[in-house]
Amino acid sequence: MGREQESSSSEVMKFFENRFGAHEGVLADILGSAMGRHIDDADLYFEYTTAQSLSMEEGMVKKGGRHVSQGVGARILSGEKTGYAITEEIRPETLHEIIRTARSISLGTEGVSALRITPARRDSASLYPVSDTDLDVPLSLKKELLLEADSAARSQDPRVVQVMASVSTEMKSVMVVRRDGLVSADRLPLVRVNVTVIAEENGQRQTGSFGYGGRIPFSEVMGEPLRHAAREAARQAIVNLGARPCPTGSMPVVLGPGWPGILLHEAIGHGLEGDFNRKGTSAFSGRIGEHVASSLCTIVDDGTLPHRRGSLNVDDEGTPTQRTVLIENGVLKGYLQDRLNARLMGAAPTGNGRRESYAHPPMPRMTNTIMLPGETDPEEIVRSLDKGVYAVNFGGGQVDITSGKFVFSTSEAYWVENGRIQYPVRGATLIGNGPDVLTRVSMVGSDLHLDPGVGTCGKDGQSVPVGVGLPTIRVENLTVGGTA
Amino acid sequence: MKDSETLDLLSFVIGRARANGATAADALLVSSDDSVVGVRKGEVEKIHRTRSRGIGLRVFRGHSQAVVSTSDLDRGALENLAREAVEMAGETQPDPFAGLSNPGPGSLPDIHALEIHEDPPRDIPQEERIRLAIEAEKAAFGEDPRIVNSEGAEFQSTVTHVAMVNTEGFSGSYARTLYGISCSVIAREDDSMERDYWYEQSHYFRNLAHPGDVGRHAGRRALSRLHPRRPQTTTCPVLFDAEVARSLISHLVGGLSGYALYRNATYLKDRENTRVASSGLTIREDPLLKGGFGTRPFDGEGVLSKPKILVDHGILRTYLFDSYSGKKMGRSTTGNASRSLGDVPHVGISNVLVEPGTRTKDDLIHDMKRGLYVTELIGFGVNQVTGDYSRGAFGFWVENGEIQFPVAEMTIAGNLDEMFQSVVEVGSDIRLRSSISSPSLLVENMRVGGG
Numbered sequence: 029m030g031r032e033q034e035s036s037s038s039e040v041m042k043f044f045e046n047r048f049g050a051h052e053g054v055l056a057d058i059l060g061s062a063m064g065r066h067i068d069d070a071d072l073y074f075e076y077t078t079a080q081s082l083s084m085e086e087g088m089v090k091k092g093g094r095h096v097s098q099g100v101g102a103r104i105l106s107g108e109k110t111g112y113a114i115t116e117e118i119r120p121e122t123l124h125e126i127i128r129t130a131r132s133i134s135l136g137t138e139g140v141s142a143l144r145i146t147p148a149r150r151d152s153a154s155l156y157p158v159s160d161t162d163l164d165v166p167l168s169l170k171k172e173l174l175l176e177a178d179s180a181a182r183s184q185d186p187r188v189v190q191v192m193a194s195v196s197t198e199m200k201s202v203m204v205v206r207r208d209g210l211v212s213a214d215r216l217p218l219v220r221v222n223v224t225v226i227a228e229e230n231g232q233r234q235t236g237s238f239g240y241g242g243r244i245p246f247s248e249v250m251g252e253p254l255r256h257a258a259r260e261a262a263r264q265a266i267v268n269l270g271a272r273p274c275p276t277g278s279m280p281v282v283l284g285p286g287w288p289g290i291l292l293h294e295a296i297g298h299g300l301e302g303d304f305n306r307k308g309t310s311a312f313s314g315r316i317g318e319h320v321a322s323s324l325c326t327i328v329d330d331g332t333l334p335h336r337r338g339s340l341n342v343d344d345e346g347t348p349t350q351r352t353v354l355i356e357n358g359v360l361k362g363y364l365q366d367r368l369n370a371r372l373m374g375a376a377p378t379g380n381g382r383r384e385s386y387a388h389p390p391m392p393r394m395t396n397t398i399m400l401p402g403e404t405d406p407e408e409i410v411r412s413l414d415k416g417v418y419a420v421n422f423g424g425g426q427v428d429i430t431s432g433k434f435v436f437s438t439s440e441a442y443w444v445e446n447g448r449i450q451y452p453v454r455g456a457t458l459i460g461n462g463p464d465v466l467t468r469v470s471m472v473g474s475d476l477h478l479d480p481g482v483g484t485c486g487k488d489g490q491s492v493p494v495g496v497g498l499p500t501i502r503v504e505n506l507t508v509g510g511t512a
Numbered sequence: 513m514k515d516s517e518t519l520d521l522l523s524f525v526i527g528r529a530r531a532n533g534a535t536a537a538d539a540l541l542v543s544s545d546d547s548v549v550g551v552r553k554g555e556v557e558k559i560h561r562t563r564s565r566g567i568g569l570r571v572f573r574g575h576s577q578a579v580v581s582t583s584d585l586d587r588g589a590l591e592n593l594a595r596e597a598v599e600m601a602g603e604t605q606p607d608p609f610a611g612l613s614n615p616g617p618g619s620l621p622d623i624h625a626l627e628i629h630e631d632p633p634r635d636i637p638q639e640e641r642i643r644l645a646i647e648a649e650k651a652a653f654g655e656d657p658r659i660v661n662s663e664g665a666e667f668q669s670t671v672t673h674v675a676m677v678n679t680e681g682f683s684g685s686y687a688r689t690l691y692g693i694s695c696s697v698i699a700r701e702d703d704s705m706e707r708d709y710w711y712e713q714s715h716y717f718r719n720l721a722h723p724g725d726v727g728r729h730a731g732r733r734a735l736s737r738l739h740p741r742r743p744q745t746t747t748c749p750v751l752f753d754a755e756v757a758r759s760l761i762s763h764l765v766g767g768l769s770g771y772a773l774y775r776n777a778t779y780l781k782d783r784e785n786t787r788v789a790s791s792g793l794t795i796r797e798d799p800l801l802k803g804g805f806g807t808r809p810f811d812g813e814g815v816l817s818k819p820k821i822l823v824d825h826g827i828l829r830t831y832l833f834d835s836y837s838g839k840k841m842g843r844s845t846t847g848n849a850s851r852s853l854g855d856v857p858h859v860g861i862s863n864v865l866v867e868p869g870t871r872t873k874d875d876l877i878h879d880m881k882r883g884l885y886v887t888e889l890i891g892f893g894v895n896q897v898t899g900d901y902s903r904g905a906f907g908f909w910v911e912n913g914e915i916q917f918p919v920a921e922m923t924i925a926g927n928l929d930e931m932f933q934s935v936v937e938v939g940s941d942i943r944l945r946s947s948i949s950s951p952s953l954l955v956e957n958m959r960v961g962g963g
Contacts, residue, residue, distance in 0.1 A: 082604075085775065090607050092600040095854050096582040096593065099564075108552070113561040116583045126561075132638070133559045167603040190775050226776050226897065233776055235897050274902075276925065276961040277745035307552075308661055309698055309707065387562055424892040426904070430698055430707035431740075433921050435904035437893035457893035457902040457923050459961070507742075509893070509902040509923025509961040 040213035048118040052145040060143040066134045069105040070207035075386040083194035084174035099386035102126040106134035112389045148212040156243035158217035163197040180258040190226035204346040212346035221249045223258045227265035236264025241481035274453035274510030281506040284420035285477035289496030294425040294434040295462040301392040302369030311432030321466030323358040331395030337481040338396040338495035349379035366392045384490040398497035402472025406500035409471045411447035418442045432462035457509040473500030522677040528594035534571040538678035549641040552664035568853035571597045575606040581854040613813040613835035627803040630689040634717040641667045644723045651727030652697040663696035682814035695727045699734040708733035740920035743962040749883035750958045757950040769859040770837025779899035788828040789932035795823040799862035806862040806947030812851025866950040869938035878913040899928035923961035
């Protein structure tokens, strides 16, 4: 299995060599000029991405798209300083030019030394052995799938008045060449399907949305998964037609399994990214070893889960990904690091140096952020609610890193009294304080689910695919922003 | 790339689409040169230079369409992509309303008169850029000893070129320069730590705000947030600061999109010429506003842009259409096509301006007597289909017409329809800071979620 990974990596290197003349001699020459006493690190990041999408609404497949994106980013690091420049015309001359521009960050004279280019060795198999052919499905077949999704949603309920569905595939080839001569290359497949439904009754309209995705062959979303997404989107829209205003104020909240794990992403994940903690601007700065969650909580960031949307064989700086324990039995254990922040904090990189594309320098980012399961029966957790909200689906969330205040908004939630679901409630934003919200986790279910694979995280203008996972949990005293 | 070379390349692209069987096509080239200098704690932290360009091509085979985009401008690669686009258009389904927009009569406005392009762009040496950023951050630190940390200050300059051609004979291009200074700092006292920021931008370097003012303002904002309390859950008036009133206006304008209309996806469906806001609210759109951050001579389909009134004393006067959504609704384009490289047009805005009132923000705080003055909002709890609104808020608690203390960890919730109908006061404090400009807005009552 190990051989498979290596051969895929050398294939990618060959690809960049053939397409852009980026052979070892050129790379050694360019990065060899990025030497000097004041330079701590340097890299070149090559990217070539092709993407295809097809979308449907009103029972018609109205548009198709194909997109090609190529470029190289050059980065020079000196102390806390970063110089970054890019080119989309990839030739040895332009590569020399961007490394010179990036170098302007560092003081001192230009150093040049001989560099030996060494392909990185990895012993494990690829987390996502998906080939171009696994993604290359004829457009006519995709068209059929989208129309199937349309009828699946409409046959679910006559109140469905609009169905919008899309399928997209992407293959991203990347190659990172570091100043120590190490070259890491990878191919990142990404598949996504999405269905949004609008239902109408008595002049009231509501939406529902559901999707699947991951670093998977396209065949895995074909047929039943896409039809299921359509039915699920329709179900949510219909449920919301009966939704009443949500009560307001501080109350216990039960979060369902899976995507509600966005709580972890916003409440603690961002606050544990190395950059904020190195600068001391996070509400979690300097708190390693402290109790920041109830002892029921163990939370990891795991970039090594096969086929997951947030997974990577190596991060965008060539560091292999890993499973990093963030919180263990309530105690803060570690931060998420890229190379720059790890070096400055005297820590090891954790394989979390990620970037949206060649046009952006990497920074510490999450991969798949997960709370490990407990032992409580999830039904018992819902039954435990005397009066409170049971939230099973969410839209997006956001956090203020410094004060720790974070929000996430429900898209399917219920009011519960005496342990029984009473009625669905309209969308409400939940707000809490990251460093203490998890201290109020009073129950953790045995039903860990990962999200369906459509999450995207934004930071500093860069979007990257991520995942979350959560068992059913109960949180005391969360502020619910309803209108009732 | 020179203008003539750009238009030449685009003509080549649509020519290849035609040769491969497209019945119509349009193509767009966007190039930008962006430079960012960042400092932190008085030292240079980053120097980023991003020169980027890409082409977007949309092709039609009759009424079927496809769109392709690429950052590989090699003619051979473009030729292949044009062929693939035409093939793909053979697979999508014909839609009678899909097609190029008829540009209509009129000539492009004088681009120089729009004041969005400093020509030639100011050549600012790196040392000067660094100095400007350092000055902003230094001013923030100098504001108060409780400003103890920084996310940094930045000076940014961007030159963007946009060129478009279509097979109906449209050909146009324009350039835009943008200079900006931003600063983000952290105030700390005891166990309270709060971050805030400020930015200023301008199309002309000479009109850019003084960096010291940007830094001082960022510092003052961070300080004012120290030791926030959590308000009790209540129902009260909410004053939206001009900075956050913009987002409120964006939700209303988003609900006017022709796409949202035919999809049944807006709470403002079937509301033309009816009341959608209180009579104090008049909202205009001006694509040709001098120096505006959304100013453009033509829209994403090459349609010449004209000023118009969207909401007149609370009455909705027009929805917003591009060619496709207009035809779907039996209307014509309102010149609101917005186009990105990788997608077909959709509806977007240029400059949206709320007519200011006569009373200052302080007057409004005085008038509301008791309530919430909101200065920052987070989260995405806005549903355009239902108008349901619920977001996380930061701001200040007002009693007896005066600010009492900062507040945080709370929500504000309501419904956009009701919120706009109950805007009881429109402030006088309008400033041109982004493509949407609004003064502060006082909403009579909202549900506030807290302790």
